[in-house]
Amino acid sequence: MQSFSFSTKYLAIVIMAFIAGICWTPYSIWSLAIASGSLFLIFQEKNAPLLCALACCLFFFGSTRYYQNREVYFSDSHLLEKKCNIIATVQEIMPRLDETEQICIILQVHQIEIHDKKYPVHKKIYLFLPYYTTVWLKSYQKISIKNIILKHPHSSSYQEYLIRENVWAVAHQKKLFYTTVAKPTAFQQQINLLASLPLLATQHNFSELTKTLYLSIFCGKKIKSPTTNRMKKTFQYWGISHHLARSGLHLVILISLLSFLLACIPCSSSKKQLFILALLWIYYATTYSSVAFMRxxxxxxxxxxxxxLFLPSNSIHILFLTAFFILTLNPHHLFFLDFQLSFSVTLLILWFCQATQNTKTIAS
Structure with a gap:
């Protein structure tokens, strides 16, 4: 029996098959083109039968995950467009830094009541309120909201965005009528305090420009203000506007700084790595994420x-594994430009670095 090991080419083939499965329903022509390319590469290999079976399984898995993701969004549609009462838990209140920006509250709905009939659900929604509304809610607070209408937006592009964000419906209310069902526990209050620390830091001794840069680069918060607009125009003029968006480069800088600060501590490198990883998980959980930052x-x-685990690592293999992991969690990331640019540019950079390194090794 021939040995079978995953090379970079094999990983590229199976990832292509997985992507072709995701594209099968919305973009069947692109799916056929990608699948044909993967099959062409498969039949050039010695392990073609086994590789073909694996590619077919991943194609089916990709198409299945795409259907599952859409099914979650379009399920329970009979509960929409009706005045109802809901019981939900507050997940997050998006910070409003522009005086005219709507307030957005992310809710996890547990129950919907229509005409005295209760329906148990497990859905996430966006609740939008006018900018002049005062909100006294906290994260993890369980509330009951009266006379709310949940709906799907008419725009298909907005629907695709909500599917990517795992949001089932949106609601626009002029006034918020609610009663508290359960308050956050002591542990949940500590989590709220930890999550609010990056934003609370901007309220003390920060100028408007410093606050804008801090929230945009460090916290990943997109801000709308006159200061932001002027700064964006300046960055666009010099061609460095991408530095305002938090990306993988900022995370690499942070990891380098942490490694430098921990270098003087007499401790094993594995423990230092675990400590850095724990800090990054806290940072990831308390700030706003993006595809580049997730990658x-x-x-x-x-x-x-x-x-x-003392396993050999290859940067391109890790990139393929990351893409597979993110698309498994939510295959709709594939259809957005930020995912496509982030992974394609990173792949080109890693391939160029490995090719250059191989050339130097052969020359030496």
Missing amino acids: AFYMYTFYALCKQ
Whole structure:
């Protein structure tokens, strides 16, 4: 029996099959083109039968995950467009830094009541309120909201965005009528305090420009203000506007600084790595995420796990594994430009670095 080991080419083939499965329903032509390319590469290999079976399984898995993701969004549609009462838990209140920006509250709905009939659900929704509304809610607070209408937006692109964010419906209310069902526990209050620390830091001794840069680069918060607009125009003029968006580069800088600060501590490198990983998980949980930041974060997590388990690591293999992991969690990331650019550019950089390194090794 021939030995079978995952090379970079094999991983690329199975990831292509997985992507073709995700694209099968919305973009069947692209799916056929990607599948044909993967089959062409498969039949050039010695392990073609086994590789073909694996590619077919991943194609089916990709198409299944796509259907599952859409099914969650379009399920329980008979509960929409009706005035109802809901019981939900507050997940997050998006900070409003612009005086005219709507207030957005993320709720996890547990029960919907329509005409005295109760329906148990487990859905996440966006609740939008006017900018002048005063909100006294806290995260993890369980509330009951009266006379609310949940709906799907008419825009298909907005629907795709909500599917990517795992949001079932949206609601726009002029006034918020609610009663508290359960208050956050002491442990949940400590979590709220920890999550609010990055934003609370901007309220003390921060200028408007410093606050904007801090929230945009460190916290990943997109801000709308005159200061932001002027700064964006300046960054666009110099062609460095991408530095305002938190990306993998900022995470690499943070990891480098932490490694430098921990270098003087007499401790094993594995324990230092675990400590850095724990700090990054806290940072990831308390700030606003993006695809580029998720890519860098999961890549470092997989790299650290390989080091802890004494497994050989390859940067391109870790990138493929990260893409597979993110698309498994939510395949709709594939259809957005930030995912496509982040992974394609990173793949080109890693391939160029490995090719250059191989050339130097052969020359030496």
